[in-house]
Amino acid sequence: ARTDSGSADRADALAFPAPKSAKCPFDPPPAVDRARAAHPVVRATLWDGTSAWLITEHEHVRQVLGDKRFSAEGTRDGFPYLVAGVRELVRTMKPTFFRQDDPEHARLRRMLTADFMVKRVEAMRPEIQQLTDELLDRMIENGPEADLVADFALPLPSVVICLLLGVPYEDHRFFQERAAALFSLQATAEEVRRSQQELLTYLAGIAERKQREPDGSIISRLVAQGELDFDEIASTGRLLLVAGHETTANMIALSALVLMRNPDQLARLRAEPALVKGAVEELLRYLTIVHNGIPRVAAEDVAVGGVTVRAGEGVLCLVNTANRDERVFPGGDTLDLGRDANRHVAFGFGVHQCLGQPLARAELQIALETLFRRLPGLRPAIPFEDVPFRHDQAIYGLGALPVTW
Ligand code: HEM
Numbered sequence: 001a002r003t004d005s006g007s008a009d010r011a012d013a014l015a016f017p018a019p020k021s022a023k024c025p026f027d028p029p030p031a032v033d034r035a036r037a038a039h040p041v042v043r044a045t046l047w048d049g050t051s052a053w054l055i056t057e058h059e060h061v062r063q064v065l066g067d068k069r070f071s072a073e074g075t076r077d078g079f080p081y082l083v084a085g086v087r088e089l090v091r092t093m094k095p096t097f098f099r100q101d102d103p104e105h106a107r108l109r110r111m112l113t114a115d116f117m118v119k120r121v122e123a124m125r126p127e128i129q130q131l132t133d134e135l136l137d138r139m140i141e142n143g144p145e146a147d148l149v150a151d152f153a154l155p156l157p158s159v160v161i162c163l164l165l166g167v168p169y170e171d172h173r174f175f176q177e178r179a180a181a182l183f184s185l186q187a188t189a190e191e192v193r194r195s196q197q198e199l200l201t202y203l204a205g206i207a208e209r210k211q212r213e214p215d216g217s218i219i220s221r222l223v224a225q226g227e228l229d230f231d232e233i234a235s236t237g238r239l240l241l242v243a244g245h246e247t248t249a250n251m252i253a254l255s256a257l258v259l260m261r262n263p264d265q266l267a268r269l270r271a272e273p274a275l276v277k278g279a280v281e282e283l284l285r286y287l288t289i290v291h292n293g294i295p296r297v298a299a300e301d302v303a304v305g306g307v308t309v310r311a312g313e314g315v316l317c318l319v320n321t322a323n324r325d326e327r328v329f330p331g332g333d334t335l336d337l338g339r340d341a342n343r344h345v346a347f348g349f350g351v352h353q354c355l356g357q358p359l360a361r362a363e364l365q366i367a368l369e370t371l372f373r374r375l376p377g378l379r380p381a382i383p384f385e386d387v388p389f390r391h392d393q394a395i396y397g398l399g400a401l402p403v404t405w
Pocket of ligand 1 (some may be wrong): 064070097098099109240241243244245247248251289290292294295346347348349351352353355356357359360
């Protein structure tokens with residue numbers, strides 16, 4: 001086994017992110033697949049010439065994400081970034097718990113765990129169902145053509161997270177545009193900085209309003225509790241607002257597309273609606289929209305998969321390749337809605353594992369079941385080759401999905 005930590009200019013380092021195949025854009029990049037066939041821990045060169053280790057197997061991804069010696073602090077040297085200037089930028093801003101280690105991470109996350117528990121989310125199902133039906137009513141009224149992203153996949157989770165946080169949905173254009181800039185791999189550091197700042201100012205304004213006019217929302221409760229200052233409330237609100245809609249929206253759109261491409265699987269789901277829970281887990285596994293790795297940096301030397309990751313070196317945990325690991329998911333390159341996909345790591349693993357996963361699951365289950373029940377003839381209105389995949393975003397997805405029925 002290799003035990004060297006390599007260097008940035010190693011000839012065999014893989015340029016990352018690598019392009020996906022045009023033929024199957026749902027699969028991890030072929031270059032990553034080739035490299036991981038040779039060794040499960042892959043040396044990669046990032047856009048700025050710095051290097052990081054790609055952790056590609058299920059076992060090692062769980063090892064790294066479960067090990068406190070790997071830090072989630074984005075301000076540390078060696079933390080891998082896929083966009084220029086962001087490391088310098090985060091050093092000037094208050095971090096959210098997403099990019100902090102315990103105990104600070106746990107202190108802030110604990111304030112929100114009750115809001116996203118399964119029990120609380122289950123109680124929201126009737127409301128999510130109603131919102132889903134209203135969006136479909138409008139689509140049908142204006143049909144028989146629509147953009148499934150703009151008219152369905154994006155508004156549904158956006159409205160839901162707005163209701164939870166106490167943010168007016170009328171402002172959706174403002175926050176959706178800024179959220180998209182935060183996820184773009186093409187954005188400049190200045191664009192990222194401006195989007196962050198505008199979102200923070202906006203959410204601080206909402207927090208101030210809740211102080212005068214309290215309601216049942218999360219932001220209002222955080223203000224009333226008084227444990228967090230206004231800056232912390234604004235940055236927590238920004239994290240939830242951004243994470244709460246972009247991710248689920250892309251999962252809804254990609255899932256709808258991949259189901260339309262697999263009519264036998266779709267027929268199975270239609271015939272047996274109780275399959276929807278397992279089907280959503282399989283779609284989460286197969287599509288894994290966090291497609292460029294979950295970043296960490298080693299705080300000490302740690303051995304992973306026969307490689308010593310040195311203190312200060314970055315790693316990217318490739319949950320998309322881990323979710324195709326043949327030893328855990330035999331035949332994993334095939335979508336199989338009947339598979340037991342519960343061990344997938346699409347929501348991460350360890351202490352940072354997705355806080356919103358019960359909500360994302362409920363939204364996906366309701367959205368997909370209702371969409372294909374109410375529009376049995378749903379099909380793409382453009383050739384597959386013309387579907388705009390968002391390769392240049394941190395979260396994989398579709399720019400638009402023209403459909404008809
Ligand atoms: C964390 C994926 C939906 C809020 C994460 C992480 C992943 C992930 C992989 C771990 C990041 C890391 O370890 O660094 C997803 C996917 C979603 C989704 C695939 C949809 C299908 C949501 C929703 C919300 C949300 C709907 C909120 C309402 C969060 C938060 C964290 C997080 C707050 C940070 C948790 C922490 O650091 O302790 N998500 N997410 N996510 N997610 Fe999600």
